[in-house]
Amino acid sequence: MLTNVMQEIVHSLVRVMMRGSEYQTFCKCEQCERDIIALSLNTLPAHYVTTEKGRIAVFERLNTAENLEWINKRIIHSIYVVGKYPHRH
Numbered sequence: 001m002l003t004n005v006m007q008e009i010v011h012s013l014v015r016v017m018m019r020g021s022e023y024q025t026f027c028k029c030e031q032c033e034r035d036i037i038a039l040s041l042n043t044l045p046a047h048y049v050t051t052e053k054g055r056i057a058v059f060e061r062l063n064t065a066e067n068l069e070w071i072n073k074r075i076i077h078s079i080y081v082v083g084k085y086p087h088r089h
């Protein structure tokens with residue numbers, strides 16, 4: 001097992017945000033979703049784990065209000081970048 005916990009968090013946050021009314025006008029195809037995740041992850045530190053135990057520990061460490069606010073900011077920025085130039089990444 002080799003998991004980037006940051007990737008899992010970003011993936012689920014992007015899914016939730018793209019379903020929200022705020023981003024109704026943005027393309028929601030898989031390509032754009034992947035581009036948003038990739039672009040966000042390029043500016044966020046990776047947190048790799050090799051066990052389920054490690055995954056839970058890192059998730060709990062990252063899952064704070066302060067961290068999520070910062071991660072959400074990176075995602076919102078990525079949604080706008082990809083939304084401006086969809087399918088070009």
Ligand SMILES: [Zn+2]
Pocket residue numbers: 027028029030031032033086087
């Ligand atoms: Zn798209």
